[in-house]
Amino acid sequence: MDEDIEKVLFEASTIQQRIDELAAQITEDYRGKELTVVAVLTGALIFTADLLRRIPLPLKLDCVSVASYHGATETSGQVKFDQLSMPDIDGRHVLIVDDILDTGLTLDAITNKFLNERKPLSIRICVLLSKRKSREKDILANYVGFEIADEFVVGYGLDYLEKYRNLPFIGVLEHFK
Numbered sequence: 001m002d003e004d005i006e007k008v009l010f011e012a013s014t015i016q017q018r019i020d021e022l023a024a025q026i027t028e029d030y031r032g033k034e035l036t037v038v039a040v041l042t043g044a045l046i047f048t049a050d051l052l053r054r055i056p057l058p059l060k061l062d063c064v065s066v067a068s069y070h071g072a073t074e075t076s077g078q079v080k081f082d083q084l085s086m087p088d089i090d091g092r093h094v095l096i097v098d099d100i101l102d103t104g105l106t107l108d109a110i111t112n113k114f115l116n117e118r119k120p121l122s123i124r125i126c127v128l129l130s131k132r133k134s135r136e137k138d139i140l141a142n143y144v145g146f147e148i149a150d151e152f153v154v155g156y157g158l159d160y161l162e163k164y165r166n167l168p169f170i171g172v173l174e175h176f177k
Contacts (some may be wrong), residue, residue, distance in 0.1 A: 001164055002024035010146060012168040015128075015156060018145045022126065023054030026095065026143060034121075035059040036092045040043030040066060040110065046165070047128045047145075047159035048129055050098065062087035081110035086117050089120035090098075094120045099157050100129040101144075111139070117166070129153065129170070146170075 010018075039048040041063050052061065065082035096110055111123055126143035133150040154160050157166030165172075 001167060004164070004174050005167075006174045008149060008169050008171040009153060010156075010170045012156075015145070015170065019047070019050050020054060022143050022145060023051055026051075026126065027055050027057055027087075029124075030055075030059075030095070031058055031135075032095060035095060036087065036089050037061050037090070037095045037097055038061045038087050038110075038114075040096065040106065042165070043157045043159065044097050044128070047099055048097045051126070058091070059101040064110060066110065079106050081109075081113070082122045086113060088118075089114060090119045092120055094123045095126055096123065097126045099127065100131065100138070100153070101125075101127045101141050102131050102133075102135075104135035104139040105143075108139045109138035128156070129158075 012093055034079045036140065037048065037052060037059055039045060040059065043064075048061075052059070066081060067080045094114065096107065096114075098107060101107060107125055107127075111125070112162060114120055114123060124142040125139070127141045128145040130144045130147050131150050132147055149173045152160070153170050153172055154164035157165050158170065159165045160173060
């Protein structure tokens with residue numbers, strides 16, 4: 001799979017060091033609060049696992065399964081929720097963890113669904129990557145691992161057609177120059 005990568009943006013050690021920093025900030029911000037972390041499947045799975053192991057607070061973990069790319073390299077513009085019920089987040093502080101902030105459609109849809117169907121005390125967003133670009137939805141992440149150019153990236157949980165998720169680094173695919 002490495003031969004398909006045009007360039008590596010972030011090596012594994014760089015990712016882990018940045019996760020240490022994010023975890024320290026999140027720990028300080030949520031100390032003494034009832035926290036529920038909601039991971040956005042499937043891309044945020046690896047990031048969420050590494051992040052949570054570094055947060056020494058009692059917390060609940062839940063997941064939402066959504067899709068907006070549907071096998072393409074650009075979002076379809078439609079966010080589909082793939083589960084029957086939403087996480088139980090009433091009366092709790094919620095941290096949504098996602099792999100990448102791109103158009104803002106997915107995180108906007110999740111945030112609005114949580115606010116309309118549940119009663120969280122607060123909602124914040126943590127993303128591993130944030131693309132420097134205009135977004136379709138005006139949404140900001142409270143915690144950002146790295147800002148990147150508007151390139152199609154894979155590795156460390158991010159995929160193309162369900163491949164490359166298991167790469168230990170984040171890189172740009174060769175044929176998406």
